[in-house]
Amino acid sequence: MKFFLLFCAVVAVVVCDTVVVEQIRFDFDNTDGVATQTFTLPFNYAGSINISLDDSPESDVLLCLHWVVPVVAPYGEDVDLGSIWEKTCTSYWPVNVGDPFKETGVILRSGEYYFSAAVNNVDIDSTGIITGRDYDFSVNIVYTKCNDNMFGDTCTLPYSPLSYTEDTSMTVGSTPIYFTLPTLDITDTNTFDLFASSLNFDFDTMAPEGVEFTMLYRLEGSPQDGVNDGKECRSSTSCTIKNPPFTATPGFTWGLSISASEETNTTVSVSFRFCDSGEIGSDCEDYQTLDTDVGEVKKYSKKTVLVFDSSVSVAVGGLDGYEQQSVAPPVKVQIDAEPLPESEYDILLSEGAEANxxxxxxxxxxxxxxxxxxIDPSKSFGIWKVDGTTHCPNGCANHGTCSSQEYVCECDDKYEDLDCGHEIKDFTIEYIILIAVGSILILAILIGVPIYCYLNRNQEYDIVA
Incomplete structure (x- = not known):
């Protein structure tokens, strides 16, 4: 449900912005305690939102905003969902029952958001479904939509488009001018099979020597001091966005600002640089693909980048040898680019459970x-595809039971590994005999070799004499 209010400011011309009030209703009936709704922030909104509860829920709740994709995490009695969402969500708020809740000035990118809420599972029945008490409540989201071709926190920054196919001429000085550019590479559809290592902006200028250009950029938003992606670029020739995401995905936009140390005329040309097939990232390193059946585990012992087409449903578990780790390595995800630790537009899906x-x-x-x-493990990890009926790996190898909510196998005695497929051998008489025989052989070698060498040496001396 949306409501619209208009207000106008007079700055030489009349500029009308729109205040949007959007209400989201969370309905927990017949759920596992987590309800999710979606809403979309337009590109030309003012850059921040206000959030408040319309009515008070009857239980402590957790609120999670996640950009682009829904946040997914195991949910059950033994899972601390708050600790996971605190690290995973784009924005996260715990709300105590009866407490008023209001957040103002929450800075977000534009685009689609998944708004999730979770309640304490006191009334979840044996099937994992909420019954009984009514936990439903509503959240109000308020933001300002700027007039066309304007953005910024005060809706006063005009922008114009840059192009991949044509150079853009401009006169630029110390006051930044603003542009937009689609993330989607439209120059050559064949490049959708290759990953871009960089997005390059080249300045062609006849300005005096020493003129320096400054560029800021922000994905799905207006770049401003303190609110931008990456480091500020300062160069007399070119600026670069390394490892750009969403290059094969329509509907996403870069916001850019360009200024110069002194007023000058220039043209800006935009181009991609691509990695070879099978490579990804700004340094064009190798990536992996998961060519396994649903439920089949594949293991890796180091940081690994995996690429999937279109859709993916996987679980990840941490290992130390064959022993399951209590916390799985975090899963970082990006679209059309390598997730990087220093990148501010990565999406961290899940962290802090036995299986992410x-x-x-x-x-x-x-x-x-x-x-x-x-995925960057502390020791090693296994990854397996999941679907609506297969949650745990390899059916727990018939040596364990599947905790489907947590996506982990609870192994029987004397079995371990993510799929309970490794048998733990007892220290029996066979091992004692094997160790004894091995020790005798080693001792024989240690004693026999010196004696053999000594005897041969004496024999040589006798011949010489």
Whole structure:
């Protein structure tokens, strides 16, 4: 449900902005305690929102905003969902029952958001479904939509488009001028099978020597001091966005600002630089693909980048040898680019559970989009595909039971590994005999070799004499 209010400011011309009030209703009936709704912030909104509860829920609740894809995390009695969402969500708020809740000036990118709420599972029945008490409540989201071709926190920054196919001429000085550029590479559809290592902006200028250009950029928003992606670029020739995401996904936009140390005329040309096939990232390093059946575990012992087409549903578990770790490595995800630790537009899906779950469905958004996962374990990890009926790996190898909410196997005695497929051998008489025989052989070698060498040496002396 949306409500619109208009207000106008007179600055030489009449500029009308729109205050949008959007109400989101969370209905927990017949759920597992987590309800999710969606809403979309337009590109030309003012850059921040205000959030408040319309009515008070009857239980402590957790609120999570997640950009682009829904946040997925195991949910059950033994899972601390708050600690996971605190690290995972774009914005996260715990709300105590009866307490008023209001957040103002929450800075967000534009685009689609998944708004999730979770309640304490005191009334979840044996099937994992909420019954009984009514936990439903509403959240109000208020933001300002700027007039066309304007953005910024005060809706006073005009912008114009840059192009991949034509150079853009401009006169630029110390006051920044603003531009937009689609993330989607429209120059050559064949490049959708390759990953871009960089997006380059080249300045062609006849300005005096020493003129320096400054560029800021922000994905799905207006770049301003303190609110931008990456480091400020200062150069007399070119600026670069390394490892740009969403290059094969329509509907995403860069916001850019360009200024110069002194007023000058220039033209800006925009181009991509691509990695070779099978490579990704600004340094064009190798990536992996997961060519396994649902439930089949594949293991890796180091940081690994995995690329999927269109959609992915996987679970990840941490290992120390064959022993399951109590906390799985975090799963970082990006679209059409490698997730990087220093990047501010990465999406961290899940962190802090025995099995981290990544479920992303890009079907209907773009057939060319690539989903990229980056997993950096402390020891090693296993990854397996999941679906609606298969949650745990390899059916727990018939040596354990599947905790389907947590996506982990609870192994029987004397079995371990993510799929309970490794048998723990007892220290029996066979091992004692094997160790004894091995010790005798080693001792024989240690004693026999010196004696043999000594005897041969004496024999040589006798011949010489």
């Amino acid at each position: 779950v990544a479920i992303i469905d890009m079907t209907g958004i773009s057939a060319d989009s690539k989903i990229v996962l980056s």
